[in-house]
Amino acid sequence: MSPTVRFAPSPTGYIHIGNLRTALLNWLFAQSEGGTFILRFDDTDTLRSRAEYAESILEDLAWIGIVPDAVHRQSERLSAYDAAMASLKAKGLLYPCYETSDELDRQRKRLMARGLPPVYARTALTLGDAERAALEAEGRTPHWRFLLPNFAGDPQKPVRTEVTWDDLVRGPQAVDLASLSDPVLVREDGSYLYTPCSVVDDAEMAVTHIIRGDDHVTNTGVQIALFEALGHQAPAFGHHNLLTTLDGEGLSKRSGALSLRSLRADGIEPMAVASLATLVGLSGSIEAVESLEALGERVKLSDISASASKFDPAEVERLNAELVHGFDYAAVADRLAAMDVPGEQAEAFWLAVRANCARVGDAAAWRDVVFGALPAPAVFAEEDHGFLDTAFDLLPPEPWSRDTWKEWTGAMKAATGRKGKALFMPLRLALTGLEHGPELADLLPLIGRERAMARRPAD
Template identity: 50%
Template structure:
C-alpha cells in the first residue's frame, strides 16, 4: 500500500440529512487525505431507489461545502450498477456467491431456534447445497432468490488504526446478503467493489462497522483488490451517555448551522472529540490536518454535547476580521462610517452572528431606558449634562466626570444607572466604545 497514493472516501446514503456522527466519519477521512496530499472522494450510496432523494444528495453537498470539506470527485453508486453485476458474475464464477430462497419469516424462525439452543444466530447455509432443479422449483413456487457471499470460515485479522489488532472468526458470522431478491445491491457489496476499483487506501468509520469490515476484507480479496487500512472510531452518545439518533433532528448539520454554530467550531470539536488531545479552536483545515493523529483516539463511547459548540463559536467570532462580516453588518442597516466600530463592540458581546441584530437595533434606534424610581432625578440631571454630538471615544469619560462633579455620585452608583438608561441593560461593552455609535438616545 505504501506506493499507492492516499485515497479516502465519505460514502453517505442520501436518505436524510447528515448529522454529527456522519460528520465525524467524513472529517477523519478528509483530514487523512489532506495531511498526506491525497484524494478525498464523495461517494453517494444511493442504490436504495425508494429512499434516496436528490434533495438529500444536494443537502449533503451543501453541508460539506459549508464546512469547507471539498471533495476531489463525486461518485454515485446508482451509476455503477453494471459494474456490480460484473463483479457478481466474477464471484459466482469463483464459487463465492450462492442463491438463497428463505423468506424473512423462515430466517427469523431459524434464528430463534438457534438462540433457544444457545447457539449464535448464524445462517446455516441451507441454500448452499440446492440443486438447479430445486432452485427451479423454488422459483415456480413464487420464491425470489437473493444472493449471499460464501465466507471462508477462517479467522479474519487486521490491525485497526484505532482499535488495534482485531481477529474475528468468520464461522461466527452469517454469510452476508449482497444482492436482495428485488435486485438491490447492498452496501457491503457495492462498497467493496467501489473501494477496490477506486483505489481507496484508508477507510475510517464507526465501530458499528467492525463486523462489516471483516466480511468486506474477504470480498475485496476475492475481487483481487488490495485491502485498505481500516480504522473504527468510537460512537457518539449524548451528554448523558444516551444513544444519539438522527431522529433527534437538532444534531443534523443544517440544524446546527441554523442555530448559528460556526463551521470552525464544529470542525475543531469533531477533530479532537474522543482523543487524548485537548479541543482547541482551529481556524483552518490545514491547522486541523497538521495536528490530526488517529492513534490518539480511543475505543470508548464518546459523549457529545452540542452546547460545547457555542463557546468555540464565540471564540471564532471574536477572531473574525471586519471584512468577513462587513456585508452582514451593512444588511442590518448600520452606516458604513459606524460599521467597523460597531463590529469592534459587538464581536465581544455575541456568541452567534445572529445576535448582531439586537445590537444593530440598539445602535440605530436606541433602547427603552431602564431607570429605577430613585434614579429618575439623577438621570434627568445627567442627560442635561450630556455633550452635543458628535460623540467620540473621550465623550463617556468627560460626561461621567461632569456628572460626578455635579451630583457627587461615583463608582457603581454613577456608572450603572447611566448604562441602564442608555442601553436598557445592566451589562455590556465598554460605554466609551458604545456611546459614539448610538444614533438615538431615548433617556432624555
C-alpha cells in the same frame, strides 16, 4: 503514493454532526497527506434516497469547507456491481438461498435456544437442481450469499479463520470468519446491499484508506475476504468511535438530531461544528479552532478514544461564542452590511459588541440599541431623575472618542459625588435601555451626541 479516501453517506436525510465526524476525519487525513477525497452517495435504496438530500449533503460539506475531489453515485454504477457478482457466481462464491425471513428467524432462535451462535448453516448449498427448481416453482426467488473462506474442504464444516489488519485507530484487529454467517449480497428483488457496492467501488476507485465508524469493525473481516475474492488488495482500515447524545443514544439522519442544516439555520459557525465533531473523543481539550488547517494539526487517528464519546450539544454554543468573540471585522463585514450597520462605523461597532454576541446575528439587536430608537423608556428610581438631568447637562460636545466616557463620568462624579453602580447604571439604562452590555466607552461614540440627547429621560 498519496492516499485516496472516501465519505459514502446515504442520501436519505440531512447529515448530522456524527456523519460530519467521519467526513472530517477522512478530509483532514487526505489534506495532511496531499491525497484525494471522494464523496460517494450510497443511493441504491431507491425508495428512501432523494436527490434533494444529496444536494443538501454537498451544501453542508461546502459550508464546513469540504469540497470533494470527485463525486460518484452508486445508482449510476449498477453495471459494475452486476459484473462483480457474475464473477463471484462463476467462481462458485455466490450461491442462491431460498429461505424466507420467517424461516431464517426461526433457525436463529433454535440455535440460540441450544446455546449456539445464530450463524447460517449453509443449508442452501445442499440443495440439488431439482430442489431449487421446485422452490422456484413455488414462487420463491432466491437471495444470494457470499461463501466466506472459512473452511478447509467442506463448507458445512467451518474452521476458525482469522482475518487480521492493523487498524489506523484501534491497532491490531482480528475477526473470526467462522463466527459469521455468509453475508447476503443480493436481495430477492435483485437489488444490492451495502457491502458488495462498497467493495467494488473502493477497488475500482483505488481507495487506499477507509476511515469510518467502529460499528463497521466486524464488517471489515467480510469485506477483506470479498476484496480478495474479487482479486483486489484490501485498503487500510481505521475505525473511529461513534458520537452519542448524553443519554447514550446514537444519532440518526431521520431524527434530524444536530443536523448541519439546522445548526446552520440557527446561526452556528461552521468551525464551531467542525471543532466539536472532530475533537470530542480525542486527547486534549475541546476548543474552538479557527480553520480546518489548524484543526488538522490537532488530529491524530491513534489518539481517538476506543469507547463511544458522549457530547453535550451545549458545547456547540460555547465553541460558537468563542469563535465569534475572536472574529475580526473582515470575518463579519458582509453579514454586518446585510444588517444595515452603517458602513463607516461598522468596524468600530463590531469591535464594541462582539464580546456580547454568542452568534454574529446577535449584532442586529445591538445595531438597534446603538443606531436606532430604544423600544421603550427605562423606569428610574426617584433619586436618579435629578442625577440624570445633571448628567445630560454635562454631556460634552463632539467630536467624541473612547475617552469621552471617562471625561463625562469624571465630570458627573465631581458634580454629584456619585460613583460605582450608582453612577454608571442610570446612564447605561438611559443610553441603551438595558442593564448590561458592551463597554459604554465604546458605545458612546457610536451612539453620538444627537441620539444620546434624544434618549434623555423626560421629567
